[in-house]
Amino acid sequence: MHRPAQRVGRAPRLTRILVSAAAVPVVLAAAGCSSDSGSGSGSGSSADNAAQKGTAATSSASPSTSADAVKPAAYATLPAPCSVFSKKTLGELVPKGLKSAKSGKSDDAKDRSSCSWNSLDNKGVKGSQFRWLNVSLLRFDSDATRGEGNQLAQTYYDKQVKDAQTVTGATGARSEPVSGIGDASTAVRYGLKKKEGSFKQQTVVTRVENVVVTLDYNGAGLAGDKAPSADDLTKAAEKAAKEAVAAVASANQDGSRATTAPSQSASPSKSASPSKSASPSASASSKPSASASATKKN
Structure with missing residues (x-):
């Protein structure tokens, strides 16, 4: 009668171990999903950055394009x-x-x-x-x-x-x-x-x-x-x-x-x-x- 009582007493502990072990893949899976999500967000940021760089390049090119639109004066001096x-x-x-x-x-x-x-x-x-x-x-x-x-x-x-x-x-x-x-x-x-x-x-x-x-x-x-x-x-x-x-x-x-x-x-x-x-x-x-x-x- 004493030993069965001991087994019954160890059962909750074993259950906790199994539950904890089973929870590890869930945590890892969750971490993986979080990592994948972060990776996706990162690639999206790169695209945004590229777009922003393109916009910045266009903006920086605008002034020179505007200046180029004004032709230099044909004659630079006058005769005596x-x-x-x-x-x-x-x-x-x-x-x-x-x-x-x-x-x-x-x-x-x-x-x-x-x-x-x-x-x-x-x-x-x-x-x-x-x-x-x-x-x-x-x-x-x-x-x-x-x-x-x-x-x-x-x-x-x-x-x-x-x-x-x-x-x-x-x-x-x-x-x-x-x-x-x-x-x-x-x-x-x-x-x-x-x-x-x-x-x-x-x-x-x-x-x-x-x-x-x-x-x-x-x-x-x-x-x-x-x-x-x-x-x-x-x-x-x-x-x-x-x-x-x-x-x-x-x-x-x-x-x-x-x-x-x-x-x-x-x-x-x-x-x-x-x-x-x-x-x-x-x-x-x-x-x-x-x-x-x-x-x-x-």
Whole structure:
């Protein structure tokens, strides 16, 4: 009777051992499932990481793609303004003023420049012939914020044409596009009466790539002399404008062309500032009076 009691007493212990042993695979299985689940989560994270890296790569590429979208300015410099015309051309437009060249003031000659000439052919009692010639050049850089140099130049070109078409006191104004000069060219002509005489003004505005050339040429018959032909003056002005455009291209043949990187500055460059470059357009309205003062000096 005593031994059976002992067996009965050991039975719960054996049962606990068996239950514990049976529980081990369950724990291991659970651990395996947990491990598999973790592995699956890990592979998903890798995929997410790869996607994030791809997004980051795309994001980092975006700025460079945006910058590349702004083309560099075609022309990086300007010619010396007082040397854009040949001696022959000056002899035709300002025959008595070959040595009268006067360069305009500029804080940066590669971005803005100008030069003027005046000629007075005094024939005594037979009267006098007066001529005045001015060329202004303005260059625009490409800018990541403001746009390409060509577009900025086109905007300024349009403004110059409009200014020439709306000069106060102009009479008989007419304008027409000119073919064969730069990428866009317009000739504007009109008359202006001053106390010294009747002046005939010709303004030829031309855009070539990122440069705007504004050529002003006026003439008058003074002291009773016959007024010059507006057609002849316009033809001469257009010829001179074409020569000025060729000088711009020639000044950039040393490798400056198409090598200027787009500016990253958010502020307008000095060369593109309309306020500082207003003098060429503003001078269109004041040229006859300027030429009149030159006449007085002579």
